[in-house]
Amino acid sequence: MEDILDNLNDSQRTAVEWCDGPQLVIAGAGSGKTRVLTYKIAYLLRKGLAPWNILALTFTNKAAREMKERIANLVGTDRARGLHMGTFHSVFSHILRVEAEAIGYQSSFTIYDQSDSRSLVKNIIKEMDLDDKIYKPASVADRISMAKNHLVLPQTYAMSAWAKDDAIRRQPSISAIYKRYCERCRQSNAMDFDDLLVNTFMLFDANEEVLQKYIDRFQYVLVDEYQDTNYVQQAIVSQLTKPTGRICVVGDDAQSIYGFRGANIDNILNFQQEYPNTRLFKLERNYRSTQNIVDAANSLIRHNQRQIPKTVYSKNDEGEHLVLKPAYSDKEEAIIVCNDIRRIRKTENGRYCDFAILYRTNSQSRAFEEQMLKDNIPYRIYGGLSFYQRKEIKDVTAYYRVVVNPDDEEALRRIINYPARGIGDTTLRKIIDVANHDGVSLWSVISQPHLHPIPVGKSTLTRLDAFCQLIEGWRVRMAAEDAYEIGHSIIMESGISKEIYASKNPDDVARQENLEEFLGSLKDFVENHREEGLVEQMSLADYLQDVALLTDLDSEQGDEDDRVALMTVHSAKGLEFPTVFVVGLEENIFPSPMSAGSTRELEEERRLLYVAITRAERHCILTCAQNRWRYGKLEYDTPSRFIKDIDTRFLRVESGRQDYGRAESLSGSRTKSVYGNSFSGQSSRSGSSWQQNPHPVASQFKADPKPRIVAPRQPESSVDPLSPSFRQQLQNAGGSRFKPVNRVVSSNSASSATTALKEGNVIEHQRFGVGTVLRIDGSGENAKATVEFRNTGTKQLLLKFAKFKIVQ
Numbered sequence: 001m002e003d004i005l006d007n008l009n010d011s012q013r014t015a016v017e018w019c020d021g022p023q024l025v026i027a028g029a030g031s032g033k034t035r036v037l038t039y040k041i042a043y044l045l046r047k048g049l050a051p052w053n054i055l056a057l058t059f060t061n062k063a064a065r066e067m068k069e070r071i072a073n074l075v076g077t078d079r080a081r082g083l084h085m086g087t088f089h090s091v092f093s094h095i096l097r098v099e100a101e102a103i104g105y106q107s108s109f110t111i112y113d114q115s116d117s118r119s120l121v122k123n124i125i126k127e128m129d130l131d132d133k134i135y136k137p138a139s140v141a142d143r144i145s146m147a148k149n150h151l152v153l154p155q156t157y158a159m160s161a162w163a164k165d166d167a168i169r170r171q172p173s174i175s176a177i178y179k180r181y182c183e184r185c186r187q188s189n190a191m192d193f194d195d196l197l198v199n200t201f202m203l204f205d206a207n208e209e210v211l212q213k214y215i216d217r218f219q220y221v222l223v224d225e226y227q228d229t230n231y232v233q234q235a236i237v238s239q240l241t242k243p244t245g246r247i248c249v250v251g252d253d254a255q256s257i258y259g260f261r262g263a264n265i266d267n268i269l270n271f272q273q274e275y276p277n278t279r280l281f282k283l284e285r286n287y288r289s290t291q292n293i294v295d296a297a298n299s300l301i302r303h304n305q306r307q308i309p310k311t312v313y314s315k316n317d318e319g320e321h322l323v324l325k326p327a328y329s330d331k332e333e334a335i336i337v338c339n340d341i342r343r344i345r346k347t348e349n350g351r352y353c354d355f356a357i358l359y360r361t362n363s364q365s366r367a368f369e370e371q372m373l374k375d376n377i378p379y380r381i382y383g384g385l386s387f388y389q390r391k392e393i394k395d396v397t398a399y400y401r402v403v404v405n406p407d408d409e410e411a412l413r414r415i416i417n418y419p420a421r422g423i424g425d426t427t428l429r430k431i432i433d434v435a436n437h438d439g440v441s442l443w444s445v446i447s448q449p450h451l452h453p454i455p456v457g458k459s460t461l462t463r464l465d466a467f468c469q470l471i472e473g474w475r476v477r478m479a480a481e482d483a484y485e486i487g488h489s490i491i492m493e494s495g496i497s498k499e500i501y502a503s504k505n506p507d508d509v510a511r512q513e514n515l516e517e518f519l520g521s522l523k524d525f526v527e528n529h530r531e532e533g534l535v536e537q538m539s540l541a542d543y544l545q546d547v548a549l550l551t552d553l554d555s556e557q558g559d560e561d562d563r564v565a566l567m568t569v570h571s572a573k574g575l576e577f578p579t580v581f582v583v584g585l586e587e588n589i590f591p592s593p594m595s596a597g598s599t600r601e602l603e604e605e606r607r608l609l610y611v612a613i614t615r616a617e618r619h620c621i622l623t624c625a626q627n628r629w630r631y632g633k634l635e636y637d638t639p640s641r642f643i644k645d646i647d648t649r650f651l652r653v654e655s656g657r658q659d660y661g662r663a664e665s666l667s668g669s670r671t672k673s674v675y676g677n678s679f680s681g682q683s684s685r686s687g688s689s690w691q692q693n694p695h696p697v698a699s700q701f702k703a704d705p706k707p708r709i710v711a712p713r714q715p716e717s718s719v720d721p722l723s724p725s726f727r728q729q730l731q732n733a734g735g736s737r738f739k740p741v742n743r744v745v746s747s748n749s750a751s752s753a754t755t756a757l758k759e760g761n762v763i764e765h766q767r768f769g770v771g772t773v774l775r776i777d778g779s780g781e782n783a784k785a786t787v788e789f790r791n792t793g794t795k796q797l798l799l800k801f802a803k804f805k806i807v808q
């Protein structure tokens with residue numbers, strides 16, 4: 001035990017060892033909160049608590065995976081197996097699958113994503129003959145989501161202050177839309193993201209034994225990033241832990257940045273009232289960043305009124321100042337950043353993955369992408385329009401959803417006449433009317449027309465019947481085939497592949513590539529599980545569950561690649577990088593123009609910048625542009641007000657243009673460059689418009705008092721930062737952030753060893769390690785071995801696929 005706790009400082013160690021009741025750890029960025037949670041779990045396991053008795057809730061699935069890996073390193077893979085870890089949504093969706101019946105769902109329920117929810121709201125608005133200019137589907141859907149996250153359900157909404165507010169804003173029908181929305185989700189055996197939480201709360205609220213079962217199971221509950229939990233999440237945690245008090249939450253009120261989505265900073269502020277015996281722990285030393293970065297971030301956040309006072313200091317090097325590099329345009333901003341990446345990577349012998357570019361909104365990524373492609377800098381964009389949101393992929397997954405759960409209305413509507421099969425809008429409307437009238441799903445209507453007569457002609461009925469047969473056929477096969485086999489058949493037999501491959505226009509070619517990539521990922525999913533040699537195959541339902549819960553950060557795979565990370569500040573929560581660029585620090589971007597109205601929202605924006613800066617370990621570079629293309633127009637802007645909040649003792653303004661301009665450096669005309677003094681109009685560069693047109697930011701900041709001379713740079717053309725193999729990889733990937741299909745490897749590699757395998761043999765499996773064969777069943781293709789692995793337990797392996805060698 002001593003050994004692992006040696007990696008902690010005294011306050012961290014005390015927080016880990018104290019397990020006598022509710023525990024709140026409030027501490028600034030980089031002070032080891034996540035580390036404390038990780039070590040605490042390891043500590044509990046070492047103390048003998050079983051892994052399945054621990055529930056840890058994180059903000060992304062990726063964070064959960066990383067934490068699990070660290071714990072496995074600390075206590076051994078075997079001891080860590082079976083921990084319940086993940087986001088609220090993923091952990092509770094699994095519980096809901098098991099307990100679905102108790103709340104009137106089938107366990108095959110599908111999950112509506114944001115676009116499904118909006119589309120359903122839109123349909124309802126249309127059906128109710130409401131004006132969609134007054135009832136904008138996206139904002140109505142957001143309002144419904146907000147109500148759900150506050151546990152204001154349709155029954156109470158109509159009588160609540162929410163409905164009164166709606167009336168004042170002349171949207172009195174939101175309550176009725178909300179009610180109908182919930183009915184339709186139920187009829188569709190579908191849950192939206194918010195339902196995963198609301199239904200969990202309702203499940204526990206209405207079923208004492210079920211709740212007790214989970215209270216007994218989760219003997220210790222730990223929550224990371226507690227400051228960004230919302231009302232319903234807090235309510236569920238409370239249901240599970242109030243009776244036992246075995247809860248440990250960690251967070252930083254200064255990093256609460258999801259208020260716009262309903263996160264409630266009061267959860268952390270009121271924790272001690274909620275759990276009267278709480279012990280509060282503080283961590284003060286930041287291990288992540290240089291002193292300058294910590295001090296700069298502190299000086300910024302000090303401008304917020306509403307916060308818990310706390311000390312954060314660093315004993316790392318003093319480090320260099322934060323640097324502000326103003327640019328003329330978004331294009332120049334991208335060039336400055338790319339040049340810095342190359343410069344720092346070279347001087348520090350670093351990797352591309354040591355850099356992150358953080359922006360306020362996803363649309364800012366474009367200029368950086370373009371520049372990085374030009375400069376051959378490998379990058380990965382996190383978030384944005386997810387691969388799974390593309391039309392062709394949504395079409396395919398809609399088929400899958402209907403096969404798994406035919407009641408899924410949104411999916412069914414999407415595919416009932418795609419590809420065209422003569423079931424037009426008029427027919428669909430009639431089906432919906434019958435379904436609404438009878439209170440059943442669309443599928444119930446079309447699959448049982450004798451029970452729910454549809455007023456359409458005979459030929460239409462025949463077409464509907466053919467469609468149902470098609471779906472039923474796949475449903476039967478789904479039981480026997482793995483996700484790839486059935487998934488592939490559906491694409492071929494539904495007519496989707498014909499539709500997409502028929503055309504040669506460039507958009508469709510991109511669709512074909514996406515479809516192939518998608519099939520590749522499906523194959524990967526199945527193979528990854530099969531490579532483990534497990535008998536149980538991954539079904540289409542497993543795949544959908546896996547895909548539906550990917551968050552912005554999870555949707556990317558292959559993190560091991562050496563690439564610069566591009567993401568919004570929101571997505572960067574909890575992460576750290578040696579060098580961080582915070583870009584687009586302008587008045588109409590950061591703070592977001594939506595927040596300029598209220599102090600509360602402005603404080604959230606300031607916290608957002610605090611989060612951004614505190615991601616940096618050694619270098620933090622801020623940029624802003626004088627003009628940029630937005631929404632098809634060239635817009636001019638002034639620097640963000642937040643820049644002034646940062647104490648100038650820790651911030652320096654520099655011209656980033658010292659190595660700007662490929663043409664300039666290629667011509668070799670420049671032998672030296674000067675930092676900073678361009679603001680005072682003394683730039684040595686001739687012909688720079690910088691001099692003729694002083695930068696607007698320049699006048700607002702004092703230039704670096706000690707301009708530095710920078711060594712001449714190599715002309716860029718002579719330096720190839722990429723190895724030929726990496727360049728090839730980049731070409732293969734087409735600059736895309738998704739895996740190319742040709743990486744899919746077949747694992748059908750039955751080794752000759754398998755035929756010789758006997759009971760009593762000791763084998764070494766590539767993932768499960770060393771184990772003894774207890775039994776062999778079946779023969780040839782179907783031969784299975786039951787193996788007791790030393791560290792990973794007993795498993796059944798399908799010998800055709802399992803990868804192992806016989807040791808003795």
Ligand SMILES: Nc1ncnc2c1ncn2[C@@H]1O[C@H](COP(=O)(O)OP(=O)(O)OP(=O)(O)O)[C@@H](O)[C@H]1O
Nearest residue numbers: 007008009028029030031032033034035287288574
């Ligand atoms: N006692 C320690 N010794 C060495 N390194 C430490 C120690 N405590 C924390 N660190 C390191 O400092 C960094 C920040 O820790 P961690 O991510 O746990 O902080 P955090 O408080 O969760 O930050 P954030 O507020 O950004 O979520 C990590 O790289 C971590 O490994």
Ligand SMILES: [Mg+2]
Nearest residue numbers: 033034035574
């Ligand atoms: Mg953390």
